[in-house]
Amino acid sequence: MAMSSENEHPVKAFGWAARDSSGHLSPFKFSRRATQEKDVTFKVLYCGICHSDLHNVKNEWGITSYPVIPGHEIVGVVTEVGAKVTKFKVGDKVGVGCMVGSCRSCANCKDNLENYCPKMILTYGTKYYDGTITHGGYSDIMVLDEHFGIKIPDNLPLDGSALILCAGITVYSPLKYYGLDKAGMHLGVVGLGGLGHMAVKFAKAMGLKVTVISTSPNKKKEAMEHLGADEFLVSRNTEEMQFAMDTMDGIIDTVSAVHSLLPLIGLLKNNGKLVMVGAPEKPLELPIMPLLLGRKIVGGSNIGGIKETQEMIDFAAKHNIVADIEVIPMDYVNTAMERLSKADVKYRFVIDIANSLKPI
Amino acid sequence: MAKSPDQEHPCKAFGWAARDKSGLLSPLCFSRRENGDEDVTIKILFCGVCHSDLHVAKNEWGFTNYPVVPGHEMVGTVMKVGSDVKKFKVGERVGVGVIVGSCKKCESCQQDLENYCPQTIFTYNSHYTDGTKTYGGYSDMIVVDERYVLRFPDNLPLEGGAPLLCAGITVYSPMKYYGMTEPGKHLGVAGLGGLGHVAVKMGKAFGLKVTVISSSPKKETEAIERLGADSFLVTSDPAKMKAALGTMDYIIDTVSAVHPLLPLLSLLKLNGKLVTVGLPDKPLELPIFPLVLGRKLVGGSDIGGMKETQEMLDFCAKHGIAADVEVIQMDYINTAMERLAKSDVRYRFVIDVASSLSQ
Numbered sequence: 117m118a119m120s121s122e123n124e125h126p127v128k129a130f131g132w133a134a135r136d137s138s139g140h141l142s143p144f145k146f147s148r149r150a151t152q153e154k155d156v157t158f159k160v161l162y163c164g165i166c167h168s169d170l171h172n173v174k175n176e177w178g179i180t181s182y183p184v185i186p187g188h189e190i191v192g193v194v195t196e197v198g199a200k201v202t203k204f205k206v207g208d209k210v211g212v213g214c215m216v217g218s219c220r221s222c223a224n225c226k227d228n229l230e231n232y233c234p235k236m237i238l239t240y241g242t243k244y245y246d247g248t249i250t251h252g253g254y255s256d257i258m259v260l261d262e263h264f265g266i267k268i269p270d271n272l273p274l275d276g277s278a279l280i281l282c283a284g285i286t287v288y289s290p291l292k293y294y295g296l297d298k299a300g301m302h303l304g305v306v307g308l309g310g311l312g313h314m315a316v317k318f319a320k321a322m323g324l325k326v327t328v329i330s331t332s333p334n335k336k337k338e339a340m341e342h343l344g345a346d347e348f349l350v351s352r353n354t355e356e357m358q359f360a361m362d363t364m365d366g367i368i369d370t371v372s373a374v375h376s377l378l379p380l381i382g383l384l385k386n387n388g389k390l391v392m393v394g395a396p397e398k399p400l401e402l403p404i405m406p407l408l409l410g411r412k413i414v415g416g417s418n419i420g421g422i423k424e425t426q427e428m429i430d431f432a433a434k435h436n437i438v439a440d441i442e443v444i445p446m447d448y449v450n451t452a453m454e455r456l457s458k459a460d461v462k463y464r465f466v467i468d469i470a471n472s473l474k475p476i
Numbered sequence: 477m478a479k480s481p482d483q484e485h486p487c488k489a490f491g492w493a494a495r496d497k498s499g500l501l502s503p504l505c506f507s508r509r510e511n512g513d514e515d516v517t518i519k520i521l522f523c524g525v526c527h528s529d530l531h532v533a534k535n536e537w538g539f540t541n542y543p544v545v546p547g548h549e550m551v552g553t554v555m556k557v558g559s560d561v562k563k564f565k566v567g568e569r570v571g572v573g574v575i576v577g578s579c580k581k582c583e584s585c586q587q588d589l590e591n592y593c594p595q596t597i598f599t600y601n602s603h604y605t606d607g608t609k610t611y612g613g614y615s616d617m618i619v620v621d622e623r624y625v626l627r628f629p630d631n632l633p634l635e636g637g638a639p640l641l642c643a644g645i646t647v648y649s650p651m652k653y654y655g656m657t658e659p660g661k662h663l664g665v666a667g668l669g670g671l672g673h674v675a676v677k678m679g680k681a682f683g684l685k686v687t688v689i690s691s692s693p694k695k696e697t698e699a700i701e702r703l704g705a706d707s708f709l710v711t712s713d714p715a716k717m718k719a720a721l722g723t724m725d726y727i728i729d730t731v732s733a734v735h736p737l738l739p740l741l742s743l744l745k746l747n748g749k750l751v752t753v754g755l756p757d758k759p760l761e762l763p764i765f766p767l768v769l770g771r772k773l774v775g776g777s778d779i780g781g782m783k784e785t786q787e788m789l790d791f792c793a794k795h796g797i798a799a800d801v802e803v804i805q806m807d808y809i810n811t812a813m814e815r816l817a818k819s820d821v822r823y824r825f826v827i828d829v830a831s832s833l834s835q
Contacts, residue, residue: 183578222747232746232771292773377762386584386592395768402737404752407776411592411653414774417769 118366121146121183124248127157128387130475131255133183134173134444139315140214141449143175144183144475147249148259155259156204158195160473163253164189164279164441165250165465167372172241177397181241187253188214189279191268195257196475203262208273208470211266211429212258213281214239214419216250220263224269228423230264254449256473267431279310279464280429283439287315287368288428289420290391291322296366299323304367304383305345308335311393313440313463316343319368327364329380338462342440351379362386362410370394377414378403386410393417395475439464446474479562480488481506481543484608487517489687490833491615492809493543499534501809504543506611508619509604516564516622517556518572523613524549524639525825527670527732528755530813532601534550536757541601547613547827548574549641551634561622569628571789573641574779576610576624588625588783614809616833629793630689636798639670639824640789642779643799647675647728648788649780650751651682656726659683664727664743665705668695668778671730671753674799676703681795687724698822702800711739722746722770730754737774741766750774789800799824 122128123148133144151157157429171177192214194204204210217237225233237244240252268277272390291297305315309371312328316339319326327347328339336348349356361382369380372394381391381403390408395416402414419426431437440463444452450463467473481487485507493504511517529546531537554568562572577589577597597604600612611618626636637823650656656663656679663679664691665672674697679686687707688699696708709720717739724743732754740750741763748770766772780788792798801824804812812825827833 195563232769242564246732378759386589389773392764392767395764397765399738401759401762402774403759404754404756404776407591407774408755408778409776411650411777412775414767414771415772416764417771418768440573 123147125149127257127259129255131185131251132449133185135183137175137180139170139173139453141254141453144185145476146185148257149246151196151259153200154196154260154262155198155200156194156210156265157257158192158194158210159257160190160192160253160255160469161470162191162275162278163187163467165449165452165456165467166279166282167456170456173453181249184241185241185251185254187255188212189282190239190253191274191278192257192258195447201410203267204265207406210260211268211277211283212239212253212260212264213369213425216260216264217244219334228421230421231419248391249398254446254467255468256469256475262388264422266422266429271436272429272433273438275443275466275468276441277429277432278466279439279441280314280432281425283310283314283464284318284432285343285420285425285428286393286417287311287370288318289424290368290393290417291318292424293340293392293417294366294389294415296324296368296373296389297322299463300363301325302327302363304329304364304380305370306330306367306380307370307394308339308463309370309459310464313343315368315370316345317437320344321431321437328359329383345397351461357383364388365390368393372396374398374400377401378406381398381406381412381414384410384412386412389411390414391417442465447472483507485509487619489611489615489617491545491611492806493545494533495538495543497535499530499813501533501614501813504545506545509606509825511556511557511558511619513560514621514623514774515558515619516561516570516625517617517619518552518553518570518625519555519617520550520552520613520615520828521830522551522634522638523547523827523829524642524801525809525812525816525827526639526642527816528642530702530816531814539601541609544601545611545614547615548572549616549638549643550613550629551638555617560735563622564625569630569631569634571626571628571638571641572599572613572618572620572624573645573785576620577605580623588781590781591779601779613748614806614827614829616829624782626782627788629789632789632793633798635801635803635826637789637792638826639799639801640674640792641785643670643674643824644792645780645785645788646753646777647671647730648678649784650728650753650775650777650789651675651678652701652749652784653777654726654775655747656728657682657686659769661685661725662687662723664724665730666690666727666740667730667754668692668699668749668823669819670824673703673799675728675730677797680704681791681797687720689727689743698774724748726751729821732756734758734760737761738766739762741772744770746770748772752776801826803828807832
């Protein structure tokens with residue numbers, strides 16, 4: 117007989133979970149495994165609300181198994197370390213992103229690309245090595261294989277660094293992989309949400325010229341004055357878009373809704389690269405002629421490996437890159453999810469777990 | 477008043493042209509410009525029949541300016557050279573491909589990427605710098621700026637070498653650009669026509685494992701025994717397609733008809749590259765999840781610059797690569813076009829212009 121979430125492990129834990137596809141979250145008692153020899157146990161301090169959390173709680177991708185405790189942008193403080201742990205000690209800060217496990221032996225894992233391991237274990241909603249389902253960061257404690265823990269640099273604020281662990285690496289990795297990280301290049305960023313605003317900050321720190329492409333003209337002031345974007349294009353303004361054709365070395369497209377690729381491909385110079393990091397659930401139309409005539413590409417990218425995530429957060433610390441967030445108490449989470457679905461947040465909600473998650 | 481084709485230039489020329497969107501070709505008297513200081517005059521010996529010729533003859537792309545003399549895979553001999561010509565002498569064997577002009581000043585031209593110049597002048601159905609229409613290789617002679625003429629290697633057969641000037645460079649250029657040249661890696665070639673069969677040969681010459689991906693099971697024996705492919709995958713065989721999931725480093729997609737990309741993307745490994753060189757007339761559906769989850773990309777490529785085209789010809793000469801052709805007489809061209817529309821050719825028609833083009 118399958119054990120209940122509360123009994124399957126020896127350590128009591130508490131969080132908020134969605135129980136059905138309404139996506140409504142509510143208090144939930146469950147349990148965590150005992151600290152194994154390579155594990156660190158930590159008290160969760162903050163957890164960012166990623167748009168994936170919303171997709172998952174509402175089963176929008178059709179893969180959710182309830183109850184689900186979301187949260188994969190987690191920062192905490194270590195309370196216990198296993199006997200063979202070398203990376204962390206009690207009292208250290210630790211971050212966890214989207215993954216908590218992988219096979220550790222395939223070519224991808226050996227290449228520090230755990231995110232592309234076919235047996236990658238997600239921070240929530242996936243089967244762990246012991247057959248139990250992983251539960252995410254909207255909870256009081258976590259137990260983590262140290263390999264998947266990220267050291268948080270001292271000069272980064274804890275609440276602002278949480279979401280770098282997903283949103284940050286999701287845009288940093290493709291900037292590096294697709295070679296869109298050289299000073300003087302011109303990068304377009306489509307969509308100005310959690311991912312988009314991080315892309316602007318990273319790209320500016322790398323010395324690129326950045327143009328934000330958005331459907332919302334009211335984001336222009338913020339984008340240019342606060343985030344440091346050099347230009348702003350309203351995608352529905354055909355004249356502006358026309359004028360900007362053939363000017364960009366690359367574009368990071370963070371938009372998850374179905375949208376048209378043709379105008380974006382037109383913005384690229386020859387050999388330009390359109391990189392998708394948002395994942396619309398339906399296929400998009402790909403016009404072939406413009407791709408051919410300019411030798412352009414459309415590519416994808418998915419988070420990043422652990423080594424690169426550490427590199428990314430160290431880069432953020434060096435350049436004082438901090439996410440723009442709205443800190444909320446745990447019991448605001450359902451309202452936050454509603455606002456998130458309307459993109460009504462600058463630019464990520466972060467749950468103040470330590471101060472607001474109270475066991476029932 | 478606009479001059480007629482046979483009067484706009486001083487040198488008489490003769491070829492076969494399409495006059496309307498039936499695409500039917502028939503004799504046309506026209507004219508070529510005087511050989512300028514940087515020009516080379518070429519007697520055309522052979523000209524390949526590219527699928528683009530068919531598209532343009534029938535105005536399938538909507539921009540044909542009739543009458544059109546197609547043909548952009550021609551080989552011939554130099555009959556005259558201008559006073560500033562440095563690269564060629566009378567009597568030499570040369571080739572002319574898809575472009576006969578460009579601006580020569582933009583970044584692309586400066587980087588030997590004349591094919592990406594915004595002012596590229598195509599061998600036919602374009603306007604030259606003097607405002608007159610360009611006419612292609614289904615004709616007796618052509619006058620070309622030496623920059624756009626290729627030296628034709630001695631050990632390449634004329635008939636088999638002609639199609640390389642479009643089909644060859646169309647697959648060679650992306651193979652180089654997208655890094656599909658590491659020995660031991662696995663290349664998929666989707667579509668086995670003019671482009672596809674040359675891609676197989678080049679892939680083998682680069683030391684790749686090559687799998688042909690096709691909708692026609694009957695092409696298998698040919699692909700493996702004659703072209704040297706290592707394996708053959710029929711797209712309608714679900715078990716075989718499943719077994720091949722995640723096995724290819726790259727795929728060259730030569731298919732021009734609208735077709736699904738998802739099965740091809742699924743054949744790619746992590747970081748795999750799907751490069752389209754065919755020209756479907758409608759957009760294709762691109763599923764984004766496979767791109768994101770496998771860090772894969774879809775890219776395009778369009779012929780190649782002059783320097784690279786020369787490099788390609790020399791590469792083919794070195795490795796004994798020529799197209800598999802069916803040589804035809806000029807007056808067979810309309811039948812050839814019909815057969816081409818049904819993919820009934822192994823794998824390119826080549827017109828024996830010199831022997832069969834008569835007024």
